[in-house]
């Protein structure tokens with residue numbers, strides 16, 4: 544297969560305001576790709592265009608070798624999974640019965656229900672009625688719904704935004720397992736730790752424009768000053784440039800037993816975003 548997603552020169556205008564401006568990127572099959580950006584930067588608009596919910600003003604979009612003009616077909620819809628703010632459940636049915644309905648809709652085997660309930664940590668709760676669930680529980684059922692038909696590619700818009708840390712960790716493990724089994728994942732998040740932990744590559748979006756794209760570790764290296772930050776037992780905090788002339792200084796500190804902690808200056812994704820755009824990623 545070619546790239547799972549290919550986007551070239553994407554533009555989306557709402558009421559004469561450009562929400563997306565000349566955005567181009569690709570996602571390889573098997574990748575976990577994160578689109579990061581502050582509120583209003585265009586993440587949801589991008590997902591909606593990639594899933595056929597919105598039509599672009601200009602630009603070429605291909606997903607799973609299907610051109611955006613054909614995103615309306617049931618064949619295309621059966622190949623992708625979507626978790627977005629428009630995803631919904633049948634409030635009066637139980638979690639289990641909701642998932643059973645979606646299994647039938649997609650012609651997926653019913654065994655998938657328990658597999659997905661395990662991924663989202665809801666096996667014990669499966670007999671509960673959806674209207675009685677907390678926001679975080681509903682979000683987890685929606686995630687199970689997005690994955691129930693084993694799509695090749697899933698779009699997850701802020702998949703863990705309403706979840707407690709225990710469930711975030713559980714879902715991260717579940718997503719990693721699905722990814723290892725071959726599912727390509729495209730997600731949006733404000734959460735830099737989530738992006739660093741999960742994503743093979745991330746793209747920074749600000750005011751509808753792509754600002755940077757790359758592997759999180761490589762980006763952290765690229766934007767590092769490579770200096771050593773040393774904390775001594777005497778309470779000093781030293782910044783020592785990573786230059787051969789400083790080797791003896793570091794050696795001396797270590798030999799004298801003065802080093803309490805030492806690390807290289809690799810910025811977080813949030814700090815990189817701040818450096819590039821001048822704003823926090825929240």
Ligand SMILES: Nc1ncnc2c1ncn2[C@@H]1O[C@H](COP(=O)(O)OP(=O)(O)OP(=O)(O)O)[C@@H](O)[C@H]1O
Pocket residue numbers: 557558562580581582583584585586587588589
């Ligand atoms: N249907 C619409 N009509 C008019 N403007 C819209 C519409 N949808 C989005 N926009 C505008 O497009 C821009 C991008 O919005 P979008 O929802 O894609 O941002 P986002 O990055 O997903 O934000 P958040 O993190 O808050 O969900 C915003 O300025 C928003 O007001």
